[in-house]
Amino acid sequence: QEQVVESGGGLVQPGGSLRLSCAYSGSIGSIHRSGWYRQAPGKPRELIALMDSFGSPDYLDSVKGRFTASTDNAANTMYLQMNNVKPEDTAVYYCWILVTTGKLNYWGQGIQVTVSS
Numbered sequence: 001q002e003q004v005v006e007s008g009g010g011l012v013q014p015g016g017s018l019r020l021s022c023a024y025s026g027s028i029g030s031i032h033r034s035g036w037y038r039q040a041p042g043k044p045r046e047l048i049a050l051m052d053s054f055g056s057p058d059y060l061d062s063v064k065g066r067f068t069a070s071t072d073n074a075a076n077t078m079y080l081q082m083n084n085v086k087p088e089d090t091a092v093y094y095c096w097i098l099v100t101t102g103k104l105n106y107w108g109q110g111i112q113v114t115v116s117s
Helices: none
Strands: 004-007 010-012 018-024 031-039 046-052 067-072 077-082 091-099 105-107 111-115
Touching: 004 091, 018 091, 018 111, 031 067, 031 077, 046 067, 077 091
Parallel strands: 010 111
Antiparallel strands: 004 018, 018 077, 031 046, 031 091, 067 077, 091 105, 091 111
16 A cells, blocks of 8 residues: 555646645654655756645745645645646645654655646
């Protein structure tokens, strides 16, 4: 059984919106930190949104003001709302969770987002 499952990717036109979801099993335990990464072809994986227990998420400058990361603890689901997307946002997107117990890392399977007209 998968512990972390992503959904919501696909093809979107420039200027459009898309919401990614990351459903995680409650059995993974208490979340210490979480976030969203992406990896474009030929480029290293980059952290685009980082969330912890304190304050608002931190964002990569290139997505700041366009992307919003959030968590619904009752639903065990993380979200990445992507607005005003650009072709350079095309990448495989991964959700990431670091749990408190044992400092274990969990990754989503990765989901393709393609921004093109």
